[in-house]
Amino acid sequence: MRTSSEEDYLKAIYALSNNNEGASTNALANHLSMKASSITDMLKKLSDKGWVHYEKYKGASLNIDGKAIALSIVRKHRLWETFLVNKLNFKWDEVHEIAEQLEHIKSNELVDRLDDFLGNPKFDPHGDPIPNKDYEITDSRKRSYLSEVKINREVIIIGVKDSSAQLLQYLEKENMILGKHISVVEIHDFDKSLRIAINGKELNISERVAQNVLVQTN
Amino acid sequence: MRTSSEEDYLKAIYALSNNNEGASTNALANHLSMKASSITDMLKKLSDKGWVHYEKYKGASLNIDGKAIALSIVRKHRLWETFLVNKLNFKWDEVHEIAEQLEHIKSNELVDRLDDFLGNPKFDPHGDPIPNKDYEITDSRKRSYLSEVKINREVIIIGVKDSSAQLLQYLEKENMILGKHISVVEIHDFDKSLRIAINGKELNISERVAQNVLVQTN
DNA sequence: ACTTATTTTTAGGCAAAACTAAATATTTTT
DNA sequence: AAAAATATTTAGTTTTGCCTAAAAATAAGT
Numbered sequence: 179m180r181t182s183s184e185e186d187y188l189k190a191i192y193a194l195s196n197n198n199e200g201a202s203t204n205a206l207a208n209h210l211s212m213k214a215s216s217i218t219d220m221l222k223k224l225s226d227k228g229w230v231h232y233e234k235y236k237g238a239s240l241n242i243d244g245k246a247i248a249l250s251i252v253r254k255h256r257l258w259e260t261f262l263v264n265k266l267n268f269k270w271d272e273v274h275e276i277a278e279q280l281e282h283i284k285s286n287e288l289v290d291r292l293d294d295f296l297g298n299p300k301f302d303p304h305g306d307p308i309p310n311k312d313y314e315i316t317d318s319r320k321r322s323y324l325s326e327v328k329i330n331r332e333v334i335i336i337g338v339k340d341s342s343a344q345l346l347q348y349l350e351k352e353n354m355i356l357g358k359h360i361s362v363v364e365i366h367d368f369d370k371s372l373r374i375a376i377n378g379k380e381l382n383i384s385e386r387v388a389q390n391v392l393v394q395t396n
Numbered sequence: 397m398r399t400s401s402e403e404d405y406l407k408a409i410y411a412l413s414n415n416n417e418g419a420s421t422n423a424l425a426n427h428l429s430m431k432a433s434s435i436t437d438m439l440k441k442l443s444d445k446g447w448v449h450y451e452k453y454k455g456a457s458l459n460i461d462g463k464a465i466a467l468s469i470v471r472k473h474r475l476w477e478t479f480l481v482n483k484l485n486f487k488w489d490e491v492h493e494i495a496e497q498l499e500h501i502k503s504n505e506l507v508d509r510l511d512d513f514l515g516n517p518k519f520d521p522h523g524d525p526i527p528n529k530d531y532e533i534t535d536s537r538k539r540s541y542l543s544e545v546k547i548n549r550e551v552i553i554i555g556v557k558d559s560s561a562q563l564l565q566y567l568e569k570e571n572m573i574l575g576k577h578i579s580v581v582e583i584h585d586f587d588k589s590l591r592i593a594i595n596g597k598e599l600n601i602s603e604r605v606a607q608n609v610l611v612q613t614n
Numbered sequence: 615a616c617t618t619a620t621t622t623t624t625a626g627g628c629a630a631a632a633c634t635a636a637a638t639a640t641t642t643t644t
Numbered sequence: 645a646a647a648a649a650t651a652t653t654t655a656g657t658t659t660t661g662c663c664t665a666a667a668a669a670t671a672a673g674t
Contacts, residue, residue: 183631203652216632218653223630235639235652266509276503283497291484401661421622434662436623441660453622453669 180227182282185251186210187220188229189281191240192248200231200239249313250289255281256302256309257292263303264296270303271346304346305337305356305392320396324362324372325388327395332361337392345390353377354391398445400500403469404428405438406447407499409458410466418449418457467531468507473499474520474527475510481521482514488521489564522564523555523574523610538614542580542590543606545613550579555610563608571595572609 190209194201203221207214221238224230229244240248258280262273290311293299300317301307307317319336327333335358338345349355354376363380364373370385408427412419421439425432439456442448447462458466476498480491508529511517518535519525525535537554545551553576556563567573572594581598582591588603 181630204650212631213633214652215634215654219631262506266506266513268505268509272505276501276506279501279503280498283494283501285494285497287486287490288480288484288494291486295484399660422620430661431663432622433624433664437661 180247184220184224184227184229185247185282187217187224188240188244188248189251189255191230191238192245192252195239200237202237206238246313249309249315251281253309253313254283254289256306257289257296257299259302259304260296260299260308261292264299269346269350270341271343271350273303274341274343301336303356304341305335306341319394321392322395323389324360324374324391324393325370325385327362327393329362329365331395332359333393333395334359335391336394339390339392345387348387349391352381352383354383360393398465402438402442402445402447403465403500405435405442406458406462406466407469407473409448409456410463410470413457418455420455424456464531467527467533469499471527471531472501472507474524475507475514475517477520477522478514478517478526479510482517487564487568488559489561489568491521492559492561519554521574522559523553537612539610540613541607542578542592542609542611543588543603545580545611547580547583549613550577551611551613552577553609554612557608557610563605566605567609570599570601572601578611 187206187210190206191201194205194209201209203214203217206212206217206221210217221230221232224238224244225232229241229247230238231241232238255277258277259273262268262276263270268276293311298310299308307315309315321336323339324333324335335354335356337356338349354360358376360374360376362372363375365371366373366382371382372385372388373380373382405424405428408424409419412423412427419427421432421435424430424435424439428435439448439450442456442462443450447459447465448456449459450456473495476495477491480486480494481488486494511529516528517526525533527533539554541557542551542553553572553574555574556567572578576594578592578594580590581593583589584591584600589600590603590606591598591600
């Protein structure tokens with residue numbers, strides 16, 4: 179058995195492990211809005227349980243079992259978000275908090291049935307890939323940030339880096355939603371803001387926004 | 397704010413308050429599978445929060461706010477059970493435990509949208525009435541236990557008293573499901589078991605089973 | 615009415631998961 | 645390479661929600 183709290187830590191380590199190394203104590207503390215000392219405590223416990231590789235002063239990384247758990251939580255989170263948006267008509271900026279609770283509901287049968295009920299979706303409402311029953315993520319699309327796209331190259335919006343309600347609401351208002359085709363018309367030297375073409379019109383967006391929009395480049 | 401544990405206690409007090417009085421410490425301990433001393437602790441806290449009327453040695457009853465919370469949990473529990481059975485094709489004996497978890501998810505918006513999504517059902521898969529958005533329960537059907545029905549009176553199965561998986565599976569096997577019309581053919585003096593007519597056939601059931609089946613008598 | 619049985623409360627303890635403050639490691643800067 | 649800054653751990657505390665064991669109150673039996 180495991181607690182919701184343990185699941186939160188495993189998910190955080192997964193989120194902060196960018197291919198390369200694991201996650202540092204401070205990064206985890208920041209991500210989870212907790213104090214570093216609390217992180218140290220829990221990392222010891224997770225290490226004892228065999229879910230995490232932890233060495234003093236060297237951060238933590240998931241081992242096989244821990245990664246499976248983390249992926250199962252991510253899978254649940256994204257399936258529930260999809261349910262909330264596709265079936266209950268929530269908007270994409272309203273579902274994160276609720277899914278944070280729903281992701282801890284324990285029942286494999288429930289998750290798999292929900293998956294089928296939703297038609298085995300590959301992506302959630304923010305464009306993030308949903309791990310399948312075997313916790314595999316298959317996403318062959320080449321992705322980059324809008325801030326890195328070359329001028330006049332047509333790309334498709336496929337996700338957001340940070341799915342905070344503020345960003346999502348902004349994008350919604352500008353109709354920069356998933357699936358839209360866009361291209362960068364001009365990059366302003368002064369502040370690196372972009373002029374983009376979308377929906378047959380042109381509009382300006384800040385570098386900050388562009389750094390948080392994921393686009394497909396193939 | 398309130399914890400899942402507090403919600404469990406309020407729900408238990410609600411369940412054990414049969415119109416008349418409130419619930420005793422021991423009854424709550426038994427219902428919640430906890431020790432009496434734990435109950436006393438929590439009753440003090442719930443009383444401080446203004447949700448429960450508690451007097452030493454005299455048990456506990458819900459006040460206005462506590463009853464509203466209890467009903468909101470009951471509403472969520474029954475709506476989620478309905479979702480699991482009607483949308484995810486769970487069987488009626490498989491949903492209780494999952495709904496025990498789901499009932500603690502916090503979001504009024506979620507509950508109300510779920511209610512609409514399900515078509516504002518009046519009863520859950522076990523025949524229990526679902527409180528509406530204002531926590532009102534409207535159920536004008538006259539109900540009694542099958543064990544108390546007079547011979548040859550036709551009645552309709554509308555619920556179960558105890559919704560344990562064992563009972564539900566038994567009823568399912570005998571096709572004694574909600575909505576079925578039945579009548580008592582004979583009552584055996586020896587053990588008070590019943591011979592009932594259902595689905596054009598006759599079958600025997602124990603007194604124990606009959607005491608747990610609710611039927612509509614009007 | 616008084617003794618026994620049952621119920622309930624009190625008192626003290628424990629584990630989980632967070633915290634603060636202080637101590638120790640590591641990293642960065644000069 | 646030493647000093648300063650930053651990161652991490654240790655040690656001790658708090659709160660929540662449960663527990664056991666013992667004490668006290670209430671209810672039941674003769």
